[in-house]
Amino acid sequence: MATGRTHRPATRSRGIPEATVARLPLYLRALTALSERSVPTVSSEELAAAAGVNSAKLRKDFSYLGSYGTRGVGYDVEYLVYQISRELGLTQDWPVVIVGIGNLGAALANYGGFSARGFRVAALIDADPAMAGRPVAGMPVQHTDDLEKIISENGVSIGVIATPAGAAQQVSERLIAAGVTSILNFAPTVLSVPDGVDVRKVDLSIELQILAFHEQRKAGEEAAAAGSAPAPSAPSGDGGVADAPGGAGAAPVAAVEPPAGRAAAALRKNGPEGEVPAVMPA
Numbered sequence: 001m002a003t004g005r006t007h008r009p010a011t012r013s014r015g016i017p018e019a020t021v022a023r024l025p026l027y028l029r030a031l032t033a034l035s036e037r038s039v040p041t042v043s044s045e046e047l048a049a050a051a052g053v054n055s056a057k058l059r060k061d062f063s064y065l066g067s068y069g070t071r072g073v074g075y076d077v078e079y080l081v082y083q084i085s086r087e088l089g090l091t092q093d094w095p096v097v098i099v100g101i102g103n104l105g106a107a108l109a110n111y112g113g114f115s116a117r118g119f120r121v122a123a124l125i126d127a128d129p130a131m132a133g134r135p136v137a138g139m140p141v142q143h144t145d146d147l148e149k150i151i152s153e154n155g156v157s158i159g160v161i162a163t164p165a166g167a168a169q170q171v172s173e174r175l176i177a178a179g180v181t182s183i184l185n186f187a188p189t190v191l192s193v194p195d196g197v198d199v200r201k202v203d204l205s206i207e208l209q210i211l212a213f214h215e216q217r218k219a220g221e222e223a224a225a226a227g228s229a230p231a232p233s234a235p236s237g238d239g240g241v242a243d244a245p246g247g248a249g250a251a252p253v254a255a256v257e258p259p260a261g262r263a264a265a266a267l268r269k270n271g272p273e274g275e276v277p278a279v280m281p282a
């Protein structure tokens with residue numbers, strides 16, 4: 001697909017694995033809470049527990065950052081906050097646009113957590129002419145006619161899509177042609193994007209389906225333990241998703257139809273590290 005722009009390759013700095021990158025925000029959230037309580041150092045066990053990650057994995061992840069901690073003391077909280085923020089690119093301001101200012105888009109625009117983490121909402125964009133100029137979260141909604149101009153004037157590289165599913169592909173193509181290279185997609189559809197464009201997908205209904213799967217399995221196990229019925233067979237291992245931040249483990253257990261046509265092509269194109277749910281397992 002011609003995009004009118006050369007995209008940077010989707011590689012990670014210093015070869016940090018994608019799964020590690022996906023856990024860095026979990027560590028950062030836990031470290032920020034410690035920093036707010038003026039805790040100076042933290043052990044790998046404490047931090048792993050606070051982040052909901054296994055401590056051996058945490059130590060391995062931090063080794064990619066060149067951070068090994070001090071025996072008997074642990075990790076310096078402030079320095080780790082800085083290191084992880086730098087690795088995630090959070091030491092700079094990232095302007096983002098939100099496209100589709102309905103229920104979800106307006107809620108996202110009102111969410112204070114973006115700016116607290118260095119993401120400045122540069123513009124709110126909607127296709128409904130009746131929305132144009134209407135204030136949402138203190139900003140006037142702008143019409144999609146001006147999308148390209150808004151992206152270029154604000155130097156936006158991250159776009160959030162909160163439109164109906166049917167509009168999302170076309171919106172993504174316009175965003176990308178205008179210069180956006182990362183998309184957070186809330187619409188329940190698989191986006192087909194060129195190489196070099198990163199897509200993260202948030203789908204709460206898929207998360208609920210995964211929980212439903214676990215509820216069903218637990219109910220079967222309880223019934224089996226009570227001797228009233230055999231437990232239904234379940235995939236072996238730890239339940240599939242808990243160890244796979246970034247969502248690579250989420251899709252196989254979700255009760256969804258296999259994707260067809262363009263969606264399947266996009267999945268093949270993006271590969272396992274491509275368009276993946278952005279919701280982290282707890």
Ligand SMILES: NC(=O)c1ccc[n+]([C@@H]2O[C@H](COP(=O)([O-])OP(=O)(O)OC[C@H]3O[C@@H](n4cnc5c(N)ncnc54)[C@H](O)[C@@H]3O)[C@@H](O)[C@H]2O)c1
Binds near residue numbers: 099144205
């Ligand atoms: N990922 C999740 O967990 C999650 C949760 C809730 C909703 N959603 C999805 O988010 C999307 C928005 O949901 P909602 O409840 O806010 O819907 P909504 O109908 O309230 O809002 C959609 C908005 O998109 C605008 N729009 C439509 N086509 C557009 C286009 N081409 N360009 C720009 N704007 C356009 C509409 O004018 C409207 O204001 C839906 O796809 C929904 O399925 C996802």
